Amino acid sequence: METIEFQGGLFSDEVQGGRAGARIRLGLEGLEAETPTGERFRLPYADCQLEQGGASGKMIFCHGPGRRLTLFSEQKGFAEALARSGGDPIVEQLKRMGLAARKERNRYTLQIVLGLVAMVLLTMGAFRLLKMGATRAVxxxxxxxxxxxxxxxxxxxxxxxxxxxxxxxxxxxxxxxxxxxxxxxxxxxxxxxxxxxxxxxxxxxxxxxxxxxxxxxxxxxxxxxxxxxxxxxxxxxxxxxxxxxxxxxxxxxxxxxxxxxxxxxxxxxxxxxxxxxxxxxxxxxxxxxxxxxxxxxxxxxxxxxxxxxxxxxxxxxxxxxxxxxxxxxxxxxxxxxxxxxxxxxxxxxxxxxxxxxxxxxxxxxxxxxxxxxxxxxxxxxxxxxxxxxxxx
Structure with missing residues (x-):
């Protein structure tokens, strides 16, 4: 399997400030990261717990045991390369993340709908009744x-x-x-x-x-x-x-x-x-x-x-x-x-x-x-x- 490289970063107490940029390589057995100062880290696929988030919502985080080491990248193609290199456990995690993303999009849609309903209620002078209902609902x-x-x-x-x-x-x-x-x-x-x-x-x-x-x-x-x-x-x-x-x-x-x-x-x-x-x-x-x-x-x-x-x-x-x-x-x-x-x-x-x-x-x-x-x-x-x- 060819080694594939992406730009990203890492969190670790072993680097100054706890965070550093890194080149992340997808090898046969796991992820390998090297910082600009030459520090090297390795995270086996078997230990990798995936999470999606960051400011863009598209960043993929790969957490090690106890989150003592986290590697991340939002470069295009990173998730697909992980799926090809990491085997079935990584593929299953990526599938679950896709489902979570759809749920978040559904929640966002619901927020929009609720916002529109709220605007209608405001125009009808019903906001006070709405808040009274919310107070009782808690x-x-x-x-x-x-x-x-x-x-x-x-x-x-x-x-x-x-x-x-x-x-x-x-x-x-x-x-x-x-x-x-x-x-x-x-x-x-x-x-x-x-x-x-x-x-x-x-x-x-x-x-x-x-x-x-x-x-x-x-x-x-x-x-x-x-x-x-x-x-x-x-x-x-x-x-x-x-x-x-x-x-x-x-x-x-x-x-x-x-x-x-x-x-x-x-x-x-x-x-x-x-x-x-x-x-x-x-x-x-x-x-x-x-x-x-x-x-x-x-x-x-x-x-x-x-x-x-x-x-x-x-x-x-x-x-x-x-x-x-x-x-x-x-x-x-x-x-x-x-x-x-x-x-x-x-x-x-x-x-x-x-x-x-x-x-x-x-x-x-x-x-x-x-x-x-x-x-x-x-x-x-x-x-x-x-x-x-x-x-x-």
């Missing part, structure tokens, strides 16, 4: 969508500080969450806690259960039940699917129509953008009130007093005023005085079941929050733009 989606969405959002967001691995801080937050978790409204959420060292009086829970707690909030609280109240409120946003509702409310006509037919591609893409701009965890007044009440119900079932959250609001009001602009998580919330009154009323109407002591030395937790100890911390790498760029 509650029919499987919980797996929440988990996927939360994972993508977590990768896209900046944590604004280093992650903390201090077992006292992380263990305490996990203990509080595990006390509340059996009483959430919908099963299937996977609550995971990340503690971040930053002087921010904040906590949030992304769709699917990804929780972030800042040491500033821990230091502001005077007992663990107050933090449990905040966590129950944030977990309630996830169980009530307020994040998905927020996306649906921000969606354009095409994404709204996609939701009505249970297509979540646009939903996930929009979630990443909203997360990057901090919109995904910013809720309206009605959603905040609903999360207060749902969180109070979780606290009661977990044997904790929901008035603890009202106590924490009182601390914030004492230190910062009624609606402290400096606290992002309260910027669009109902006023603290109103929320305190409602939570105290709820606590008076229904006292919690027999409480089991939390068994937490809160003074010790606060001491750790004031000095999380650098040996227990790792730098956050979630800032947008810090992920290694890939051509795929």
């Amino acid at each position: 509650h029919a989606l499987p919980v797996s969508v929440d988990r996927k969405l939360g994972g993508l959002a977590m990768e896209a967001m900046s944590l604004d500080g280093p992650k903390v691995t201090d077992p006292v801080l992380v263990g305490t937050m996990e203990k509080l969450v595990s006390r509340l978790e059996p009483h959430v409204r919908i099963p299937g959420l996977e609550f995971q806690v990340t503690v971040v060292d930053a002087p921010i009086v904040n906590a949030y829970c992304l769709p699917g259960g990804r929780i972030v707690v800042y040491t500033g909030l821990i230091k502001a609280a005077r007992r663990p039940e107050q933090v449990a109240g905040v966590l129950s409120h944030e977990m309630a946003h996830a169980t009530l699917r307020h994040g998905l509702e927020r996306i649906a409310q921000s969606a354009g006509a095409v994404v709204a129509l996609e939701l009505l037919i249970q297509d979540v591609g646009g939903l996930l893409a929009m979630a990443v953008e909203l997360a990057r701009h901090g919109v995904l965890t910013s809720y309206g007044r009605e959603q905040e009130t609903a999360a207060d009440m749902e969180g109070a119900e979780m606290m009661l079932k977990a044997g904790m007093d929901p008035a603890a959250l009202a106590e924490f609001f009182a601390i914030l009001q004492e230190q910062h005023g009624d609606v402290p602009d400096s606290l992002a998580w309260l910027s669009s919330h109902p006023q603290l005085s109103e929320r305190q009154a409602e939570l105290r009323r709820r606590a008076e109407l229904s006292r919690p079941a027999a409480a089991e002591p939390l068994g937490i030395d809160w003074d010790e937790v606060v001491r750790h929050a004031k000095d999380p100890q650098s040996k227990h911390s790792v730098d956050s790498k979630t800032q947008v733009g810090e992920h290694p760029a890939r051509a795929e």
